[in-house]
Amino acid sequence: METWLLGQDDVGRVLRVLGRDTVMRRVIDALRAALADLGRGVLAPSPPRTGFTRGGAVPGVIEVMPHRQPGRGVTVKTVAYSPRNARRAGLPTILGTVARLDDDTGHLVALADGVLLTALRTGAASAVATSLLAHPGATTLGLVGAGAQAVTQAHGLAQVLDLRRVLVSDTDPAHAAGLAARIAFLGLDVRVAAPAEVLAGADVLCTATSVEPGRGPVFPDGPHREHLHVNAVGADEPGKTELPLSLLRRARVCVDHPEQAHAEGESQRLAPGEVATTLDRLCADPAAAEGWRHGLTVFDSTGFALEDHVALDVLLAAAEELGLGTKVAIEHLPEDVLDPYATRRATTDHYGQSTVVDE
Known part of the structure; x- marks a missing residue:
């Protein structure tokens, strides 16, 4: 009945x-495989x-995100989005x-930090989508929004593309x-640019902003590479969108979670x-x-709970490999399981070892 705790250390x-790089690649590979299983009907979708x-x-926003893999485990992420935190x-x-x-x-098997996990799996999801949809010769990444998510977006995409340059706007x-x-660890040429210049120069563009509902788009429609x-990452509540509707309607649109995307993603429009x-369908049939x-x-x-389930698998496996965590x-x-008042009391003997006695 012990719980494995994995904290920031x-x-x-x-x-x-x-x-x-190793951690990000493990998450990308595990997520690609899980999405392919979802697309083939081997895994059940997340609510x-x-x-x-x-x-x-x-x-x-404060949200709860559950995913169940029958016979293996249930993952539940509690996550808060607070744009004024910083x-x-x-x-x-x-x-x-x-x-x-x-x-x-x-039984609560494990409890882990979700801050790094969320950033990793979001970058990994964009990497999986980009590996399937981006031009094979893509070398320039555009970023609209330069907060924490931008770091793992760039890192994830650098694992699947031969990136040379980054254009960033915020x-x-x-x-x-x-x-x-x-x-800097990616060794890329990074340059600050206006949103229109980012759009015009990018082979792949990631939007990861904290724009408030009704305040989008975060860049104007305009010239861009054919x-x-x-990767539209930032929309996570009704009314919050990042892309110009005219651009969205010209594009072939792929969603991660159809129900969520139509409720609070770009596809709500x-x-x-x-x-x-x-x-998941593209992963099943590239x-x-x-x-x-x-x-x-x-x-x-929009980010969904299967991604958290997979990222936690990767994190737990790494922690076990390195002997980390606290039970x-x-x-x-x-x-007496029929009597909630039949408690146990911990004592410490003269060797400093904790034992449990009945009360």
């Missing part, structure tokens, strides 16, 4: 020991996320934790200027018939995307 050590929206002076509290915009439950008993000049240092592929396919790679494509990424008895296990 543990996930930080995973990154330092295995390396960022759409649910939660609460905060208005007023401190806007944001300036108000010095905290990441996205905070969260991820729990793994035993599918047979409901409404906060300091964020745009600071991105070069944050992704083979442009867009499209009829079901205007969405071409889903990412040849279906071959004819799309020379035209305009959009990956409508803690969190759930109450009475001496």
